[in-house]
Amino acid sequence: MTASAAHPQDxxxxxxxxxxxxxxxxxxxxxxxxxxxxxxxxxxxxxLRLAGLAEGIAPVAPSERVWTAxxxxxxxxxxxxxxxNNVGLWRGVTAASVAVAVVSLGVMLWPRPxxxxxxxxxxxxxxxxxxxxxxxxxxxxxxxxITVEADLRRIVVTPxxxxxxxxxxxxxxxxxxxxxxxxSLGLVRAGTPxxxxxxxxxxxxxxxxxxxxxxxxxxxxxxAPTGPILxxxxxxxx
Amino acid sequence: MGELYRATxxxxxxxxxxxxxxxxEAEEVLQEVYLTVxxxxxxxxxxxxxxxxxxxxxxxxxxxxxxRTSGARVARSSAPLxxxxxxADPSPDAEAQLGQSEDSQRLRGCLETLNxxxxxxxxxxxxxxxxxxxxxxxxxxxxxTVKTWIRKxxxxxxxxxxx
Numbered sequence: 001m002t003a004s005a006a007h008p009q010d011x012x013x014x015x016x017x018x019x020x021x022x023x024x025x026x027x028x029x030x031x032x033x034x035x036x037x038x039x040x041x042x043x044x045x046x047x048l049r050l051a052g053l054a055e056g057i058a059p060v061a062p063s064e065r066v067w068t069a070x071x072x073x074x075x076x077x078x079x080x081x082x083x084x085n086n087v088g089l090w091r092g093v094t095a096a097s098v099a100v101a102v103v104s105l106g107v108m109l110w111p112r113p114x115x116x117x118x119x120x121x122x123x124x125x126x127x128x129x130x131x132x133x134x135x136x137x138x139x140x141x142x143x144x145x146i147t148v149e150a151d152l153r154r155i156v157v158t159p160x161x162x163x164x165x166x167x168x169x170x171x172x173x174x175x176x177x178x179x180x181x182x183x184s185l186g187l188v189r190a191g192t193p194x195x196x197x198x199x200x201x202x203x204x205x206x207x208x209x210x211x212x213x214x215x216x217x218x219x220x221x222x223x224a225p226t227g228p229i230l231x232x233x234x235x236x237x238x
Numbered sequence: 239m240g241e242l243y244r245a246t247x248x249x250x251x252x253x254x255x256x257x258x259x260x261x262x263e264a265e266e267v268l269q270e271v272y273l274t275v276x277x278x279x280x281x282x283x284x285x286x287x288x289x290x291x292x293x294x295x296x297x298x299x300x301x302x303x304x305x306r307t308s309g310a311r312v313a314r315s316s317a318p319l320x321x322x323x324x325x326a327d328p329s330p331d332a333e334a335q336l337g338q339s340e341d342s343q344r345l346r347g348c349l350e351t352l353n354x355x356x357x358x359x360x361x362x363x364x365x366x367x368x369x370x371x372x373x374x375x376x377x378x379x380x381x382x383t384v385k386t387w388i389r390k391x392x393x394x395x396x397x398x399x400x401x
Contacts (some may be wrong), residue, residue, distance in 0.1 A: 006396075014393075015392070018375065022370060026369075044286075048295055048341075050360075051293060052294075052345030053346075055290055057249070057347055060249050062265050065265070066251075086310055
């Protein structure tokens with residue numbers, strides 16, 4: 001296990017990986033993991049550290065029907081699925097070469113749970129305005145109060161504790177609930193409210209989070225957050 | 239896939255069973271785990287973990303997700319002192335092909351250096367999928383104490399693992 005510079009939120013990453021966070025602390029940590037690659041990596045590192053515990057327990061053979069079910073579900077996968085190309089990698093693999101097989105496959109390390117299917121159509125979801133309180137990590141101060149108007153196209157960012165010092169360039173991001181990459185909503189001011197117009201928010205706002213990062217003058221040059229995430233807040237219906 | 243399954247399914251099934259406490263649920267999650275492993279293209283990184291560690295992490299995550307969806311976690315995880323049995327069972331395992339990774343052995347060694355209360359809580363949280371407040375309820379300690387012990391335990395664990 002390689003030692004690397006610890007993420008400043010490493011303890012929080014450990015708590016998220018262990019699964020002890022709950023409520024708002026859990027939502028915020030998940031949002032941070034989606035917004036901050038370094039934090040996501042810290043969480044993953046902890047998941048792998050802790051997984052050693054699971055290896056310590058004695059095996060219990062599953063019933064035959066599990067393998068039968070897996071085979072039948074694999075057989076139903078569409079033939080043009082990329083995964084089919086990998087089946088060969090699994091075939092004839094001996095236990096000793098499992099490592100090789102897994103490496104060859106290359107698998108997503110941190111499977112996220114499937115997004116919860118929306119229970120109301122977007123049109124209804126959009127009828128209520130949303131609010132988010134973006135706070136510094138670990139119960140730090142609230143940095144900004146954000147209101148998203150009912151049509152999801154206008155956002156008002158009211159600074160609470162954003163300082164000019166932080167404000168080289170503050171950029172507001174929406175972190176979609178489906179785990180896709182954060183999207184920039186625009187730059188915000190530290191001293192006075194900012195109104196962002198003609199915004200296009202993800203259709204399903206519930207479960208999404210808003211985050212503010214510090215970026216170079218003029219905003220992120222890459223379209224993804226490059227500076228530190230100053231705060232994150234879940235978007236909730238008001 | 240068959241060989242991989244034969245070599246690892248006993249261990250992963252045990253993980254799911256431990257977390258979920260129900261054979262049927264465990265087997266369903268186990269199916270999902272292997273389908274996930276088979277389908278997802280991504281980045282297993284051999285520098286980060288051995289395959290079995292990585293598979294165990296997926297199995298545990300999936301099982302915890304299932305537990306949370308089913309919403310019955312405290313009831314299931316409150317079997318008294320099951321972690322003591324776990325701690326007392328070094329189980330050098332007959333299924334030696336993959337056995338335990340070096341990382342796993344190291345982790346267990348480091349857990350033994352922790353304050354036993356802290357280590358016990360971490361195990362409890364890991365296998366029970368319990369949140370802080372649920373842990374506090376199950377072990378009958380104040381929430382603040384539980385948080386402090388877990389955090390100290392995790393930090394000391396990291397120091398030990400990286401030393």
